[in-house]
């Protein structure tokens with residue numbers, strides 16, 4: 001048996017705009033997804049907290065709509081990469097709530113790619129794992145940036161420039177509190193919502209996307225100098241509101257956190273539910289309480305440099 005794990009993530013800046021080629025800033029967190037895989041029989045059997053599935057090798061590659069579609073696609077792409085296939089038993093456990101905006105889909109894809117490729121003694125480079133992880137997201141979601149798959153692979157704080165296919169590692173130390181609305185949502189649906197708005201109002205939506213790109217570049221510069229990025233987080237949240245991906249609950253938590261002393265706060269990930277983050281170098285207790293009083297549960301997580309790895 002091979003066990004692999006990959007980290008969840010918070011997007012600090014740039015979600016949605018990164019789908020249109022603008023940069024994103026993303027950080028790995030110390031909540032991980034674990035995948036145990038072993039060769040067994042002539043079926044693929046997957047068990048996880050969100051569901052289970054068993055199918056024959058002939059069914060690999062058929063369209064799947066269930067919760068496990070990222071795992072199925074990851075297995076299919078590894079089989080293609082190594083040009084071999086076999087029955088598998090896969091068990092998934094996760095510290096990252098699914099469909100919460102904390103990157104569980106990319107983490108499970110990337111950890112599956114590492115675990116299953118190791119079963120075939122294939123030594124994929126991290127770059128190859130990140131690329132396969134991105135392909136999983138592209139094929140399952142239709143549109144996806146390399147943000148989530150890169151951070152699930154490399155960990156740390158990353159500045160991603162999709163058009164240049166560049167991923168830079170940044171030194172940054174941030175004290176973040178995560179608020180989870182408890183509302184599951186689909187990244188695919190939210191990415192389609194922004195696309196539909198942009199298709200209808202390109203002259204209005206494109207400048208918003210470009211502004212998010214500008215503030216993400218400015219945030220990188222400030223982070224590298226050790227300067228505060230709270231104001232930029234607040235502006236980013238406002239622009240995400242304008243794109244229609246916040247919810248009343250998310251924005252309530254964002255404002256509650258700011259009122260309690262957070263330097264900045266914004267939704268993180270695709271929005272529509274999921275999570276928000278507050279930058280709270282001070283007043284941590286007050287900010288945590290305010291987020292909880294607004295109707296979210298606070299998740300304690302630290303930034304983590306640990307990317308995908310064999311356990």
Ligand code: MEV
Pocket residue numbers: 011014015016017018019101103143144145146147148187191269270
């Ligand atoms: C999802 O975590 C982030 C989005 O920007 C989609 C993507 O980058 O693929 C909304």
